Every structure is written in structure tokens, then in C-alpha cells.
Amino acid sequence: MKHEIICAGIGGRGVLLASTILIEAAITSGLKAVASDEYGMSQRGGSVVSLVKVGDFASPFIGRENGDILLAFEESEFYRTLFFLKKGGLALINTRAEGFPSSVDTLLKKRGIVCRLVDADGIARDEGMFQSANMALLGSFASFGIAPFTREVLENTIRSRVPEKFLAKNLAVFAKGFEAADGQGAVKIPQQGV
């Protein structure tokens, strides 16, 4: 099993926590995994990209058009990192928008990219946890059930990572995110060999 996952967002919004949860979920499921964190200027409101590779890889880097999954925690960062995604890849995007500009729509159809738009900020805000949009997006991702990132595995990893004080609320946001995407029907993810 191999997954190349891109987590993209802006500094201070939990991108690194999300990618850490993904790599730990893979490792506790007995898989080999490696991640790459961007540091340095990331706390200054700049773009943050964290790459996670599950499977027999040596480096934590992802080549252009090689990524399987793109988790965009901010809409503009989706556009900035879209070049990572391979044909037939999966993208989850935190946005209030209900669609894309037509040129992007055409591109995504042409490349067979499956997209799920999730108002993760809205879900988190409704639970009184504005900073937890990352959990909502992870919840939506869990609804796809791509092994090893099932709801159960991700919830257990969140339990081990998130401080007790915020845990119940975070899990509630995660569950809302799961339901938001789950209602849209199962999507078959095309698996293409690298």
C-alpha cells in the first residue's frame, strides 16, 4: 500500500497537527511512513505544506503530479498545491464556496480528480472551535475510508495527540466533518500505479 498525501494550509491553523495525526495513524496501523514538515517562516501567516508518504519510500518528498491525496485547509492553498496531484487523485478543500471557477472545473474533470468541498471553518465555528477546522477536514477525509485512515484509526490517533481539555470538542468537530462528506455518497477512488 502506498499513499502520497499533501497537507496544505497557512501557518497557525493546525496543518502540522493534521499531518502528524496522519503519519501516526499509518504507523500505529503497522505501515512504514515518513513526513516532511515546513518550518521557519510558517508561523508568520505564510503557506505551510506538509507531505506524508505511506509505504516503502526513502524520502518524504512528493513529485509534481505524483500525489494521491490533497488536503487543502485553505482554498487558495488548494490552487497553489494542485500541481502535486496526479490524475485521478482525491482533493478535500476547506471552503465556503460551492464550486470552482469554470477553467478549474474543466481541468479537474479532465484530470479525473475527485473533489470534496467542505465548509470546515463553518463546522468548527458551529462547535465553538474556530481553530479546529483541521479536525473537520480530517473527519471528511475519514468518510472515504481509505485504509489505514478509517474513522476508528483516526479518532484513536486524535485521542492520543490532542490534550484532554480540547479532546471532546475536537472529536465532535471531526464527527461533523465525517457526516458532512459522508452524506454525499461513496466515491470510488481510482488507484493508479506510480
Place this chain on the structure above:
Amino acid sequence: MQSREEVVIGNQAIARGLVEAGLEIAAAYPGTPSSEILPGVVYFKKMEDVKIHTEWSTNELCAFEVAFGAAAYSGARAACFMKQVGLNVAFPALLRSREKTIEGGLVIVSCDDPGPQSSQTEQDTRLIAALFGIPVFDPASPTEAADVAYYALNWSFENKVPVIIRSTHRVSHARESISLYSPGARKVSLQEGHLAGTGRKLGIVASGMSYSLVYDVIEELGAADVVSLYKVLKVYPPSEALSDFVRSVDRVLVVEETDRVIEALIGDDKKVMGRSDGTVPSSGEITYDIVRDMLSGVLGRLGLARKDLFAPDGTIEEALSDVAVIPRPPKLCPGCPHRASFFAMQYLWPDAIYPGDIGCYTLGISQGAVDTCLDMGAGVTMAEGFYDAFNQDGKLVPILASVGDSTFLHACLAPLYDAVKNRKRFILVLMDNSTTAMTGMQPTPQTGVTVDGVKTRSVAIEDIVKGLGVKYLKIVDPYDVPLMIGTIREAFDYLKGDEMLPAVIIARRQCLLLTKGAAKEAEYPVDIERDCIGCKSCLATFDCPAMSFDEGLKKIRIDDSICTNCGICYYACPVQVKGKALRKLKGLVKQGAK
């Protein structure tokens, strides 16, 4: 005996290896990408309940000499950690140390920053090590970094010479699961040699993260049966096996970051492709795409390509060309006290000379209040040079140098004393936010807390400034913008007097990441957009990430989710009461100066 697995970043893995190897003394100065090693040592020494002295040093030279002293004459197992430009600061001691026979063990970890991403320059630690004959390892992953750290400290102890571990930010900040062993029990497997591929026409030699990258790209290109891959772990001294490998293949491609080191050590210009002949880009980080393009090209030229070369789908960029993507250059955080200081400096004298320094506040460049960035401490000494250049022509122009508190203590004591001794007239704005913010909030000597979290004596910056002989010293809250502007004006008047000394203003307010909360200066949300006339002057002079210009409404928009309600932007707005008052004040102080 293996105890368990833990997911760590490369820097923590290095710390783990050293702790398991019986480390006794560790000293460091923080600098991206090395900053997490010392806290990693603290974390693991507590986990294992072992006694290790750990300290944040005032600069890298101090860190090196503390570790060397302990290792050289006291027989301790010691280590020091720094970033690549920090090694320059420790350079005098490093060069001398290699000639000494140390009694204990000494490991120097120097983390390079290819790109550079968070440094003023790229620099290859391996080159310095190879030039001056110091053994150097270049691990390719966190897992290997833990093993190398363990091995290197033991090797240094047995051979009585210092050893350098070179990491890069991609190793230091990669995250993976490593095995934790009991102290002294690590099973080390160091891998160097011909590890992958069977082809003889092209041999690839790589080290560090470049090796890991090449390994993955060979897999993607399905090229394992047409190339051979040799991994270098100990860059200097090079092993005999490397020469044998080079002899055994027709051509050699060397992939390494960031300088020509292995390439130069192989030294066969006819056979070797790399940076010398332009096959590898001459600077910048080596990315996956660069390796894929480069290797595809070389395989194509040698007639070895197995698959169609990767061709990027250009329609991605075409489709996105009309989509407005918010640019996100690095900026000071919303509510940052530095932004308020820079605003005041720039507001009074847009055309002053602004020597800058290294830290978060280098970003003052976007507010037009930082002109230079040479190395730590240079802000003060370059201000001296600017003063001399104008003074010689009989001119006294406003020169406003800026430096943060940690950098001041790291590198500016001698420069400021030099300025006092040589009677230089400029204003130094010492931006004191009580922490080393850029590298992850490490304490400064002023904080009075050790890396272990224990309270210690704190050093007051104002006492040091006075002790160096400065007579004009004011401490101002940078959020009080009118007072900042008035004080800068007053300081310039002082420079025109008889004393002939630099003036120092300490702009003191805690970093918002330290206070972990809103500035709470304004009790209600900032509503600058309400009266906005769309002039955009705040964007140019204030440059806050919470501000953006709404092209539809032709007004400034404030992002409530990141705005800290500091309210300083009101000063930057020509229609707000505060902004209008500031204009009057500027007129008054300029008039008063005539």
C-alpha cells in the same frame, strides 16, 4: 534491548542517539533548522532519568567552547548544536580544536539550510569539514541520524578527535518512527556503499537527503536495472569503496547538497557529472522534480531511458492563470510589536538609513524600515560605517539600526561598545520581545529560565547598554506610537549635541506568541474598513497579514480570525482619528527640529 518506537523529527532523533551514547554536556544556540536538538536532549534525558548538563549558550562560539572545554580537558562526552551560519561564529575554535587530542568525545551538529529557506545564505558544512580535515557524517533520514549520532559520539571518544554531523532541514524536520534503545544498547546499522541498482553505464553517488530522493526517483522511473546507486554516509574522509565504485561504472552522476564536496573528492572531471558541468543546479534546494528532470535527462542522453520521460501537464497552470491566489509572503504576525516599531521609524523618516539584523524583525524590510541583512550583529557595526561615510562629508543623517534582544546579546555587545569607543552617532532601536521568536521561542539570558525550564538569574538589557557606555537610553512601549515617534526625534536631537555617542531606544513589549493571546488594546474589534477610502497606504506602511484589499468593494478588509485587536493600524490610516493626530504630531516634531 529495544525499548519502543516513537515518531520523532530528525533533530529529536539526533538528540536520542547522543543521549543513548552517554552524552554528558550539551550546549547550543538556536537557529533554524537546528533548534529542536537541545530540547530533544532535555526530553530524552528526563525520559531516561540520566544526568546531562544542557544549556542555551549566548552564541555558537560559547556553545562550542563549553562543549570543547568539557570534552578536551575533562574527559566528558559533549556535543554542541548550531545552524550552518552558526558554525561560522564557532569557526576560530573549530579550527584549533581539530589539532587537539581530546580526552573525552565531542560531536558538533551543524544543520544546513539548502535554499536557503530561513538563512541569509546557503553554506555547506561538509565543505568546511573536508577542507580542514574534520570527519563528517551526512545522514539520509531521521532513523539514520539517530544511529549516526550514537556512533559518532562513541567514535570521537575512542579516536580522540571531534566529529561533525551535518544535517539539512529536510532531515532535521522529516518525521518518522525510530527505535528507542536503553542507553548504551543501540544496535547501529550504518549503510554506506553500493546499495541499489545493477546498471554499469551510470553510477549515481549521493549523500544525505539527496540519496533518499534519488532512491525514490529511480523507483518511479523504473531505472534500477540500468543505474547503480552508491550512498555516501561518511563524506570525509572518503572510503576506499567509493573509489572502487567510481572505477566500476562508465559515468558518474553526483547528487549532493549544497556544494561540490563528494564531486571534488572524486576529482575525475571526465567521468563525473554534477555541479561542475551544470547537470545539477549550482544553488538552491534539490527537490524531487529537479532530481526527476535531471535523471530523466541523463538517462535519455546515455540512451538508458526505460519509460517515456515525465512531461508536466501544462494545462494545470493554464487553468489556474485566471484564479486569484492570495500571495502569502512571510510577514510579521498580526499584533507583532516589531511592526509598530517599524511603523514609527518609517513614519518619521521614510528616507532614513535602516541597517537591519537577523531575526523576525528582518521582515521590517516590507515596511521600508530595514535596508540591510548581512550577519548577526552587523546592523550595529554597519550603522557605524554609514555614519562615517556621511560624517566625512560633514553630514549627519538619520541612521536607525534595529536589532532584537536575543541577537543583541548574541552579537552586538562588542559592536555597540565599538560605537561608543569610536564616537559614532546613530540610533539603535533594540526590539525587546523577551524571547527568541524566529527560531521557536527559546528563552534569552534576559528571560531567566534555562532550557530545562528551571528559573535562573536574569540579565537586564538596559544594564548592559549602560555598562557599555551609552548615555542616551529610553525604554518605550512600541504600541505607544506617538511616544515612539517623539522619542526617536528626541534621540536624533541628542545625536546633534556634544556627547558624540550612539542613542539607544529599547522598544519593549512581549512577543504575542509568548503571551499566547490577543493584544486586547482595543476592546472592540478593529473596524478600519468602515471608513476606508481605499487609499491602500496602510498596506504599504503597516503590512499586517490580517489586512487585505477587497478589489470588489475597493476597501480594506480585516480578517477577524487572525486580527489581535491591537488597533495600531488606526495610526496608519489617514482618515482615522489616530492617523490624523499622528500627521499633526509629525508636522510638529519636524517643525520643532528646524
